[in-house]
Amino acid sequence: MFRALLTVALSGVLPLSGAVLKIAVLHPLLGDLVRQVGGTQVEAIDLIGPKGDPHHFEPKPEDLKKAEGATIYLVAGMGLEGYLPKLKSVIAGKATLVDVGATLPTLPGKDDDDDHSHSIDPHWWHSIDRFRRATGIVAEALASASPENAELFRKNAEIYRTELDDLERWTRREISKIPRDRRHLATAHAAFNYFCKDFGFTPHPVQGLNLEQMPDPKELGALVKDLKENHIAAIFPEKESNPKILMTLTNDTGIRLGEPLIADGTGGVGYLEMFRHNVAAIVKGLSEHQ
Ligand SMILES: [Zn+2]
Incomplete structure (x- = not known):
C-alpha cells in the first residue's frame, strides 16, 4: 500500500x-x-x-x-x-x-x-x-x-x-506516378506548403494557416477559378477537419474529394506513418484517370 x-x-x-x-x-x-x-x-x-x-x-x-x-x-x-x-x-x-x-x-x-x-x-x-x-x-x-x-x-x-x-x-518514387501537370495540391488549411516546395507541387489551400481562416465570397470565387484553370483533380480534406466549404467547392466544380490527409501531425500516428498515409492518399487522388 x-x-x-x-x-x-x-x-x-x-x-x-x-x-x-x-x-x-x-x-x-x-x-x-x-x-x-x-x-x-x-x-x-x-x-x-x-x-x-x-x-x-x-x-x-x-x-x-x-x-x-x-x-x-x-x-x-x-x-x-x-x-x-x-x-x-x-x-x-x-x-x-x-x-x-x-x-x-x-x-x-x-x-x-x-x-x-x-x-x-x-x-x-x-x-x-x-x-x-x-x-x-x-x-x-x-x-x-x-x-x-x-x-x-x-x-x-x-x-x-x-x-x-x-x-x-519512397516518396519521390510514389510521386513520380503523378503526371507533372497534375501535381497541384488543394487542401483544407494551408498546412502543406513545405511538402509542396520539397516535392514539386503547387499548393492551393482553401483556408489560411489555421482552421478558422475561411475565404470570403470574393476569395472563394477566385479559388474556384484557380481550381478550374489548373484542372485540379482532387481536393483533400483533413483527418482533423472536413469543413463544409470543401463539399460546396467539390459540388460547384465537379472536382472530387480526396482521402483525408493528416495536416497537423495529430491522430496518434508517428511521423513515418503520417507521411506514408498522406503520400498514398495524394498519389491515389491525383494519379488515377477519371
Ligand atoms: Zn496547421
Whole structure:
C-alpha cells in the first residue's frame, strides 16, 4: 500500500522506472521523434494528445502538473506556440525549453493581416529534410541533458535519419506516378506548403494557416477559378477537419474529394506513418484517370 502510494506520488515528478530523462513535448510528432532518439532512456509527455489542435493548444495548470519534473520542453516553434513567453517564465530555472524549429529554414506564411506582418508558416514537419535536421537538434538537446547517454542518442538519431532517407526515396518514387501537370495540391488549411516546395507541387489551400481562416465570397470565387484553370483533380480534406466549404467547392466544380490527409501531425500516428498515409492518399487522388 505504502509502496503504491509512493509510486503515485513520485510518478508526477520523476521519469518512469528505467528512463533517465522526462521530456515534455508540445507537438505530437516531437513526441514520436524524442522516443525514436531517446529510446528507453526517455519518458515523453505529450501535452497536446492525439485529439488536440497544435494551433490553439495552451498548457493548462493540469498539463504543467503532468510535465512536472521534465528537464526539457520541446516545442515546434516558428510561431506555432503563441504561449511560449508565458511557458518560458513558468519553467524558468526548472527546465530547458528547446525550440526545435528555431534554426530550420522557414517558408513565409500568407500575409493575411492588415498590419502587414509577414508571418512564418509553422508546418515544417511536412518537409522530410527539416524533420531530418530536427532529429539532430533533438539528439543534441538530449545529449546535453544526459551526457552519459550522448553516444546512444546520436546513434539512434543516425539510425532514424536513415529511415527518413528511405521515406524520402519512397516518396519521390510514389510521386513520380503523378503526371507533372497534375501535381497541384488543394487542401483544407494551408498546412502543406513545405511538402509542396520539397516535392514539386503547387499548393492551393482553401483556408489560411489555421482552421478558422475561411475565404470570403470574393476569395472563394477566385479559388474556384484557380481550381478550374489548373484542372485540379482532387481536393483533400483533413483527418482533423472536413469543413463544409470543401463539399460546396467539390459540388460547384465537379472536382472530387480526396482521402483525408493528416495536416497537423495529430491522430496518434508517428511521423513515418503520417507521411506514408498522406503520400498514398495524394498519389491515389491525383494519379488515377477519371
Ligand atoms: Zn496547421
